[in-house]
Amino acid sequence: MAGDEQQTTQATPGGESLTVTGGPVDRRAPTEPGGTYDGGRVSTEDLATADVTDGVLYKVRDLEVYFPIHQSFFKSMVATEKKYVKAVDRVSLDIKQGEILAVVGESGCGKTTIGRTLLRLEEATGGHILYKELPVERFTQRTLREYRKKAQIIFQDPYNSINPKQTIFDIVAEPLEVSGLVSGEHEKEERVVKAISEAGLRPATEYLYRYPHELSGGQRQRVCIAGATVLDPDMIVADEPVASLDVSIRNDILKLMVDQKETLGVTYLFITHDLSLAWVISDRIAVMYLGRIVEIGDTEEVVSNPKHPYTKALISVIPVPDPLAKREHVILQGETPNPVDIPSGCRFHPRCPEAIDACREIEPTDVHIGGDHYAACIRLT
Amino acid sequence: MSATATSAAAKTTERIEHEGLLEVRDLCTYFKLSQGWVHAVEDVSFSVSRGESLGLAGESGCGKTTAALSVLKLLPENGRIVSGEILFDGRNLTKRTEYGMSKIRWKEISMIFQGAMNALNPVQETGKQIAEPIMLHEGVSESKALDRARELFELVGINPKRVMEYPHQLSGGMRQRAMIAMALACNPKLIIGDEPTTALDVMVQAQILELIQRLRTELDLSFILISHDLSVMAETCDKGVIMYAGKIVESGSAEHLFRNPQHPYTRQLIKSFPNIHEKREMVSSIQGDPPNLLEPPPGCRFAPRCDERVADCAAVDPARIEVEPGHFVSCHLFKEAT
Numbered sequence: 243m244a245g246d247e248q249q250t251t252q253a254t255p256g257g258e259s260l261t262v263t264g265g266p267v268d269r270r271a272p273t274e275p276g277g278t279y280d281g282g283r284v285s286t287e288d289l290a291t292a293d294v295t296d297g298v299l300y301k302v303r304d305l306e307v308y309f310p311i312h313q314s315f316f317k318s319m320v321a322t323e324k325k326y327v328k329a330v331d332r333v334s335l336d337i338k339q340g341e342i343l344a345v346v347g348e349s350g351c352g353k354t355t356i357g358r359t360l361l362r363l364e365e366a367t368g369g370h371i372l373y374k375e376l377p378v379e380r381f382t383q384r385t386l387r388e389y390r391k392k393a394q395i396i397f398q399d400p401y402n403s404i405n406p407k408q409t410i411f412d413i414v415a416e417p418l419e420v421s422g423l424v425s426g427e428h429e430k431e432e433r434v435v436k437a438i439s440e441a442g443l444r445p446a447t448e449y450l451y452r453y454p455h456e457l458s459g460g461q462r463q464r465v466c467i468a469g470a471t472v473l474d475p476d477m478i479v480a481d482e483p484v485a486s487l488d489v490s491i492r493n494d495i496l497k498l499m500v501d502q503k504e505t506l507g508v509t510y511l512f513i514t515h516d517l518s519l520a521w522v523i524s525d526r527i528a529v530m531y532l533g534r535i536v537e538i539g540d541t542e543e544v545v546s547n548p549k550h551p552y553t554k555a556l557i558s559v560i561p562v563p564d565p566l567a568k569r570e571h572v573i574l575q576g577e578t579p580n581p582v583d584i585p586s587g588c589r590f591h592p593r594c595p596e597a598i599d600a601c602r603e604i605e606p607t608d609v610h611i612g613g614d615h616y617a618a619c620i621r622l623t
Numbered sequence: 624m625s626a627t628a629t630s631a632a633a634k635t636t637e638r639i640e641h642e643g644l645l646e647v648r649d650l651c652t653y654f655k656l657s658q659g660w661v662h663a664v665e666d667v668s669f670s671v672s673r674g675e676s677l678g679l680a681g682e683s684g685c686g687k688t689t690a691a692l693s694v695l696k697l698l699p700e701n702g703r704i705v706s707g708e709i710l711f712d713g714r715n716l717t718k719r720t721e722y723g724m725s726k727i728r729w730k731e732i733s734m735i736f737q738g739a740m741n742a743l744n745p746v747q748e749t750g751k752q753i754a755e756p757i758m759l760h761e762g763v764s765e766s767k768a769l770d771r772a773r774e775l776f777e778l779v780g781i782n783p784k785r786v787m788e789y790p791h792q793l794s795g796g797m798r799q800r801a802m803i804a805m806a807l808a809c810n811p812k813l814i815i816g817d818e819p820t821t822a823l824d825v826m827v828q829a830q831i832l833e834l835i836q837r838l839r840t841e842l843d844l845s846f847i848l849i850s851h852d853l854s855v856m857a858e859t860c861d862k863g864v865i866m867y868a869g870k871i872v873e874s875g876s877a878e879h880l881f882r883n884p885q886h887p888y889t890r891q892l893i894k895s896f897p898n899i900h901e902k903r904e905m906v907s908s909i910q911g912d913p914p915n916l917l918e919p920p921p922g923c924r925f926a927p928r929c930d931e932r933v934a935d936c937a938a939v940d941p942a943r944i945e946v947e948p949g950h951f952v953s954c955h956l957f958k959e960a961t
Contacts, residue, residue, distance in 0.1 A: 348824040348825070348826055348827075349795075349824055458912065488682050488683050488851065489682065489851060489852075489853075489892070489895050489896065490682060490892075490895055490908045490909040491908070492895075492908075493895050493905075493906045493907065493908035494908045496905075496906070497905060497908070500905065515824055515825060516825065517825070517899075518896075518897040518898075518899050519897065521897060521899050521903060522897045522903070522905065522906055523905075541903075542903060545899055555826070556825060556826065557899065559825055559826060559828070559829035560825065560854075560899055561828075561832075561852070561854035561855045561857065561858045562854050562857065562858075562896075562898045562899065562900055563853045563854045563857045563881055563893050563896045563898060564857055564881055564882070564898065564900075565857045565858065565860075565877035565878055565881050565882075566878060566881075566882060567900060569900075571829060571833070573826070573829045573830055573833055574826055575830075577794055577796055577827065
């Protein structure tokens, strides 16, 4: 049933012909939903009874997020097809329960869009996101409200993402109030104090009635994390959570994420442009280029044994604090192309140092390297 | 100093003998606030020779940008160079008047500012912004200056045809290249880059750093890189200065600093950067916060956060000690070494 829908939804935007990307069956095959879900709209009961059976919290299958481009009236009359920014273009991946999955890529590669679409802050134009086997795109408004108690997001800039006129207590308590999860003031306070001290602001009572301007950047980011964990979520999308922080504070926040993964069992989708940070804390890494995952696998494996030329280049240019480490820098020329006109064949071929003629024609499929490691490059087949 | 004394000093053509192209001696820069003076930069000394690159590194608020702005005397209204000397190419910049400085800025020392996205004027063509200092310093016509802007675009790797485009038409990396072109406009001897790659993607950062390195060797430029990112500094600089809370804690060649770091702060700072070519481990962080520079602590400023502190640390300011030729550390752990 879910398989039928997949076929129809995929062909809609732009009416373009569908090239079925191959690859390993287990990463793409839609699976049967569990619990009470019967295939229609997902009700709150379905969500309440759904459970993780095979250790995979999210199954993303051929996800497409296209944003239409507004053209002038004349152009829209003349143009043969409507144009789209293909922010995420047929992405499939699994997010296992209790892991930190890092999505790495340059700006504009679609990594943030994936994170936002997981929470349905962006609507997918094609494909599926299965949360505990339930299709997120078929959630009713009421289900969505329940769902968002389970999936939270932390933003990049802790200076702008919290209300300066609220106390720390109010900021962290707000999600509890909105979701109606607590019955009384006493319970609310208990949970807020717990979340704040779990986020590393100890003793929590010292911070409750302070305002954001009294805190440093790192402390503010901890408040944001407390605001996310207070609902006891399964999943936190962390969108560049340390990009605006100083080095010494940055590491504390990363450590906090790892601790919370271990103690609270939270699954993290860690979105970053910095592969070296992903390497430090994540269990698996997905490297994205122009809306597509080009390589995915265990962190150690991807970094020590990168297979895709893009991953190799990214790793080669990471600066390291050692002036004598003589390394070959593979500096890609030019910039990421516009996601409106995606190059034919392999979308990376115009910048690829290892491209061959066939790369212009053939769209690469995932090649299994070993274990959990896949890379999409025709030269690997 | 009196007004007459400053103007007289600016007029003297006598060359002062000093080390390198730029030498900063015991610079102290303070900011006046309603609560008192912020000791942003205190007793900072460094030098850069021709064709050499120096890195100024440290956490935010350590005074690295203030030290660089002092060199150009571009401090905000409430900032003051309290003592010390800035010697550039045989002249004492601290004694120069504003008019005297305007002859040096851009012509001899230029700067690549942090956040190129916002440093360019959004309502003027990029090329015209580059042409402006050329017209001002060299007194040439606009069309000549624009020709030079085209050459500069070519040099930094942007298509010269795009010279009349507005900043928003250029990508982030190209805007940063345009900023570099602007810094090169009047053939300066020294360029100061204040976090020139901080907001950029890794690949674009690598492109920009490669460009800066290429231009440095081609044009025999001296370069001061201000960065919080020690790994960027390790890759681009010949020597470096590590600052903490307004003071230099350690200085030396890049090899000294990264292969044989001595000061506890330097060691901890290096450890907080991941090195993907070594064993994977959680990066460590430095506990505590930097001191309030309105009332800096009497002893070593890092003492409260240092896990190797000895009895003297909190009370006595550590002296600068040369632990090996050219490698200086200000720390009480090295008292006996002299």
